[in-house]
Amino acid sequence: MQFYLLRTDEGSRRSVSFEGDALESMYTKQSDLLIAFIILNKLIKIWGGLTMPGRNFLHIPGPTIVPQRIRNAMAIEQEDMRAADFPEFTLPLFNDLKKIFQTETGRIFIFPASGTGGWEAGITNILSPGDKVLMSHFGQFSWLWVEMCQRHGLDVNALEIEWGEGIPIDRYAEILKADTGKRIKAVFATHNETATGVKSDIAAIRKAMDDAEHPALLFVDAVSSLASLDFRMDEWGVDVCVSGSQKGFMLPTGLAIVGISEKALAMRETAKLPRTFFSFDDMIAANDNGYFPYTPNTIYLRGLRESVNMLLEEGLDNVFARHTRMATAVRKAVEAWGLSLIAKEEKWYSDTVSAIRTPDGVDGNEVARHCYKYYNVALSISLGKIAGQAFRIGHLGDLNEVMVLTPLNGAEMSMKDLGMDIELGSGIAAAQEYLRNTRQARIQAGGA
Numbered sequence: 239m240q241f242y243l244l245r246t247d248e249g250s251r252r253s254v255s256f257e258g259d260a261l262e263s264m265y266t267k268q269s270d271l272l273i274a275f276i277i278l279n280k281l282i283k284i285w286g287g288l289t290m291p292g293r294n295f296l297h298i299p300g301p302t303i304v305p306q307r308i309r310n311a312m313a314i315e316q317e318d319m320r321a322a323d324f325p326e327f328t329l330p331l332f333n334d335l336k337k338i339f340q341t342e343t344g345r346i347f348i349f350p351a352s353g354t355g356g357w358e359a360g361i362t363n364i365l366s367p368g369d370k371v372l373m374s375h376f377g378q379f380s381w382l383w384v385e386m387c388q389r390h391g392l393d394v395n396a397l398e399i400e401w402g403e404g405i406p407i408d409r410y411a412e413i414l415k416a417d418t419g420k421r422i423k424a425v426f427a428t429h430n431e432t433a434t435g436v437k438s439d440i441a442a443i444r445k446a447m448d449d450a451e452h453p454a455l456l457f458v459d460a461v462s463s464l465a466s467l468d469f470r471m472d473e474w475g476v477d478v479c480v481s482g483s484q485k486g487f488m489l490p491t492g493l494a495i496v497g498i499s500e501k502a503l504a505m506r507e508t509a510k511l512p513r514t515f516f517s518f519d520d521m522i523a524a525n526d527n528g529y530f531p532y533t534p535n536t537i538y539l540r541g542l543r544e545s546v547n548m549l550l551e552e553g554l555d556n557v558f559a560r561h562t563r564m565a566t567a568v569r570k571a572v573e574a575w576g577l578s579l580i581a582k583e584e585k586w587y588s589d590t591v592s593a594i595r596t597p598d599g600v601d602g603n604e605v606a607r608h609c610y611k612y613y614n615v616a617l618s619i620s621l622g623k624i625a626g627q628a629f630r631i632g633h634l635g636d637l638n639e640v641m642v643l644t645p646l647n648g649a650e651m652s653m654k655d656l657g658m659d660i661e662l663g664s665g666i667a668a669a670q671e672y673l674r675n676t677r678q679a680r681i682q683a684g685g686a
């Protein structure tokens with residue numbers, strides 16, 4: 239195979255062959271074709287209304303909007319990850335990340351991966367083939383986690399839960415009590431199922447484990463909850479907490495950020511699943527001195543530093559309260575539209591993502607596609623078992639009152655365009671009313 243670089247120089251087209259073949263005329267023809275293709279493509283886009291002035295608004299449940307402060311922090315030169323002063327940057331970062339996980343005794347790992355890599359890191363360092371684990375699946379992501387455990391040869395008891403519901407605490411409690419031989423090695427819980435907008439009660443799972451005096455480890459997927467929803471690693475006795483950079487941390491995708499308890503860390507001595515890239519041992523050996531076992535993504539680490547600064551400056555309690563407010567505004571709009579959420583009960587409503595059910599005969603994914611195409615607002619499609627039955631709005635990360643009205647605005651117009659019985663302005667007005675009232679209450683209480 240040969241590779242060619244085609245370029246236009248001073249008005250004349252030249253081809254440059256890396257292997258030296260003189261095929262000038264052939265490549266001149268090819269470049270003509272290429273230019274014709276590009277022009278045609280542009281025209282099709284303009285005719286199709288895809289080229290729009292203004293910016294695209296991203297309101298999917300991750301990746302989320304990267305705030306300017308973080309973008310500035312990342313607009314830097316590469317740096318020497320073995321420099322003598324690098325640990326002065328990394329060691330405080332690891333320390334401050336513990337505050338986000340609300341852990342004093344846990345250890346934080348940062349892998350250059352997405353959340354899925356964080357899952358794999360937790361499983362492979364701590365468990366062994368044949369280990370019995372208790373899981374449940376009620377959405378695309380909890381299902382993929384089950385699949386990963388199965389692929390690693392674990393003995394998986396996966397409870398199949400209806401989509402729209404969360405983790406069944408009573409069934410977990412029964413199973414744990416019945417396991418008198420304490421054969422279950424780990425209990426898995428997806429804190430926030432992003433596909434359905436369902437949040438589960440991790441504190442209640444810990445209580446069920448303690449009531450059963452069960453020594454299993456508690457693995458929690460907090461990919462779409464950490465840094466947005468209250469998450470208490472130490473208080474809830476979480477042994478493995480997996481998160482990713484592209485949601486509450488407001489960064490691009492690319493870091494798996496994982497919290498591990500002392501108890502879980504000790505298991506790596508006996509865990510038999512193979513690991514290399516995700517080895518905790520290798521990470522610990524290097525991290526203890528402020529370095530990494532392979533080339534770290536230093537620009538992302540600088541961005542993460544800024545993200546942690548922003549979260550701590552706002553204060554975690556304020557971050558959580560803001561997410562609850564934004565989510566409630568979205569839910570007010572959904573109610574005003576006469577629609578419902580995929581999440582079946584209030585106790586399961588997620589404060590980071592809402593999956594909004596569309597009526598029979600209206601493809602929810604078409605609402606998202608229409609909104610993207612005609613209004614330049616990215617809502618999220620629905621996945622897996624509920625594909626087409628809903629569209630999703632991500633309301634997490636760097637978000638304020640006016641920003642959260644944007645996806646509501648786009649959704650409202652799109653639903654109307656698609657023939658749904660929606661009164662224009664109804665959802666927006668309900669959300670505005672709620673946001674104004676709660677803003678005034680906060681101001682009266684001396685808040686910002």
Ligand SMILES: Cc1ncc(COP(=O)(O)O)c(C=O)c1O
Binds near residue numbers: 355428430432459460
């Ligand atoms: C709850 C949850 N878990 C896991 C993942 C997988 O993370 P990633 O896509 O970063 O690998 C996602 C992704 O959206 C998620 O929402």
